[in-house]
Amino acid sequence: MKKVCLIILVTFLGIWLFFPAKADKDTVLMEEPLVYEQKLPQNDTIAEKEIKEEAVVLWKEEKEEEEIKGRTGSLLSEEIKGELLRSQQDNYVFSSLPITKQNLYVEILYALQHRVEEMELSTKDPEEIDFIFQCVLTDHPEIFYVDGYSFVKYTYGEEIRRVTFTGNFLYDEEEIVNRQRKIEESAEIILAKIPKEASDYAKVKKVYEEIINGTQYFSQAEDNQNICSVFLGKKSVCQGYAKAVQYLLNQLNIPTTLVVGRVKNNEGHAWNLVCIDNQYYHVDATWGDASYLVDQKEEAQKEGVGGINYDYLCITTEEIERTHVIDSLVPLPPCTSKEANYYVMEGAYFTAFDEDKLIALIENYQQQGRENITVKCNSLLIYQEMMEKLIEEQRIFSYLNIKENRIIYADSPEQLSITFWLE
Numbered sequence: 001m002k003k004v005c006l007i008i009l010v011t012f013l014g015i016w017l018f019f020p021a022k023a024d025k026d027t028v029l030m031e032e033p034l035v036y037e038q039k040l041p042q043n044d045t046i047a048e049k050e051i052k053e054e055a056v057v058l059w060k061e062e063k064e065e066e067e068i069k070g071r072t073g074s075l076l077s078e079e080i081k082g083e084l085l086r087s088q089q090d091n092y093v094f095s096s097l098p099i100t101k102q103n104l105y106v107e108i109l110y111a112l113q114h115r116v117e118e119m120e121l122s123t124k125d126p127e128e129i130d131f132i133f134q135c136v137l138t139d140h141p142e143i144f145y146v147d148g149y150s151f152v153k154y155t156y157g158e159e160i161r162r163v164t165f166t167g168n169f170l171y172d173e174e175e176i177v178n179r180q181r182k183i184e185e186s187a188e189i190i191l192a193k194i195p196k197e198a199s200d201y202a203k204v205k206k207v208y209e210e211i212i213n214g215t216q217y218f219s220q221a222e223d224n225q226n227i228c229s230v231f232l233g234k235k236s237v238c239q240g241y242a243k244a245v246q247y248l249l250n251q252l253n254i255p256t257t258l259v260v261g262r263v264k265n266n267e268g269h270a271w272n273l274v275c276i277d278n279q280y281y282h283v284d285a286t287w288g289d290a291s292y293l294v295d296q297k298e299e300a301q302k303e304g305v306g307g308i309n310y311d312y313l314c315i316t317t318e319e320i321e322r323t324h325v326i327d328s329l330v331p332l333p334p335c336t337s338k339e340a341n342y343y344v345m346e347g348a349y350f351t352a353f354d355e356d357k358l359i360a361l362i363e364n365y366q367q368q369g370r371e372n373i374t375v376k377c378n379s380l381l382i383y384q385e386m387m388e389k390l391i392e393e394q395r396i397f398s399y400l401n402i403k404e405n406r407i408i409y410a411d412s413p414e415q416l417s418i419t420f421w422l423e
Contacts, residue, residue: 076110080110084106088139092256093135093138096331101128103122104129105135108129109140112136112167115167115169116167118166119164120163124163126151126163129149129151131329135329138257138260138329141227141246141247141258142180142183142247144226144227144243145176145226146170147225149166149168150166151165151166152164152166183228186232187247187251190210191248191251191252194206200254201345204274204313204314208245208283208285211241212308213308214230215241217241217286217289221233224236224239224240225240226239226243227244231247237286238286239270241270241285241289242272242284242286243270244285245272249272254276255274257272258270259271260327260328260329261324263324269324271320271324273333276314277340279335279340280332280334280335280337281314281335282312282314282315282317282324282335284320287311288309288311288312307371309374310374311415314340316337322414323414343374343376349377349378350376350382351377352382359399362400365422371421372420372422373420376416379416380413383417390418391409400422409421
C-alpha cells in the first residue's frame with residue numbers, strides 16, 4: 001500500500017518550474033547615436049541607429065578661426081574639469097579609465113548633464129568618443145534623457161582640427177525636469193523603507209525586492225532602456241531593472257555598476273555588480289523576478305507561483321557565468337566571496353545534507369508565513385543528494401507536514417537550488 005501511495009505522490013509531485021525564466025525574452029539595446037554625415041556643401045543624409053557625424057571642411061587655413069567661432073560650442077574650463085574629475089572617483093567605470101580618457105569622460109558628462117549644444121572635446125578620435133559615451137551612461141543611470149549623440153569634425157586637408165559633441169536628447173528641458181522630479185519622488189518612497197542603520201547587505205536585498213515587486217517585465221514597455229520605465233511606468237526589461245537598482249544603490253552610497261553581457265540564445269542582458277564590505281558580488285534583479293516564467297507562465301499563475309527568486313542576489317563570478325556571459329566595457333573584479341550571499345545570510349546554504357538543519361529551516365519559514373522555501377547547495381554532489389532525498393524519496397512531504405499529495409517546486413541545476421511552495 002505504501003508503494004502505491006508513493007507512486008501516487010510521484011504522479012502528483014510538483015510542477016517543474018525552472019529558474020531563471022527571464023532570459024528568453026530579455027534584450028539590451030545599447031544607446032547608439034544616429035548617423036548624419038555631411039561633406040559640405042552636400043545635402044544631409046540620415047541613417048538611423050548609427051553615429052551622427054558632420055564633417056566641416058575648412059578650405060583655407062585662415063578660415064579656421066572664423067569657422068571655429070561660428071560653429072563650435074563650449075570649452076570646459078580647467079576649474080570645472082578638475083571638480084568633475086574629483087567627483088567621479090567613486091564611479092566604477094570612470095575609476096578604471098586612464099587619466100586621458102577620464103578627461104574626455106567628464107567633458108561628455110558635463111555636456112549631457114547640462115544639455116550643452118556643442119561641447120569641444122579633447123579627442124579627435126570618433127571611436128574613442130563612442131566608447132567614453134557608453135562609459136558615462138554605464139556610470140550614470142540618472143541620465144535617462146539621452147539615447148545617442150552627434151559630433152562635428154573640423155578638418156583642414158586630412159587633418160582634424162576640432163571635434164565637438166552634442167547629446168541626442170529625448171525630451172525638451174521642461175519634460176526632463178518634470179521626469180526627474182517624478183523619478184526622485186518614486187525613488188524616495190522606496191528609500192524611505194530602508195533604515196539608515198541597516199547593513200549594506202540589507203540595503204541591497206531591500207532594493208532587489210522592491211524593484212522586483214514593483215516592476216512588471218514587459219518587452220514592449222515604453223522607455224525600457226532607462227529608469228523611467230521602472231520608476232514611472234512600472235514596466236521594463238533587464239536594462240531598466242539594472243539601471244533602477246544602480247540608481248537606488250547610488251543614493252545609498254553602495255558602490256555599484258552596470259554589467260552587460262549575454263545569456264542563452266546569445267541575447268543581450270544587463271545586471272549589476274555591487275560591493276558589500278569590500279567584497280564584490282553579481283546581482284540580477286531581472287532574473288530574480290520569479291513570476292515571469294516563459295514556458296510555464298500561465299500554469300504557474302494558476303498555481304499561485306510567484307514571488308522572488310534569490311538565486312541571483314549577491315553571487316560569485318563562477319555562479320553568474322553558469323548562465324551569463326560577461327561582456328563589460330572595462331575589466332570586472334573576480335567575485336569569489338559568499339559571505340553576503342542571500343542563502344548564506346538566511347541559513348539556507350547547505351554544504352552537506354543536514355536533515356535537522358533543513359527541518360528547522362522549514363519550521364522557521366512556516367512560522368514567518370513565507371510563501372516558499374529555497375535551499376542552495378555548495379556543490380553538484382550535494383544538490384543531487386538533496387534532490388534524491390527530497391524528491392525521489394519524497395521526504396519533503398513529511399518535512400513540510402502537509403496533507404496534500406502534491407507539492408509545487410522548482411529546481412535550478414545551474415544555481416544548485418531547489419524551491420518548494422508552502423501551502
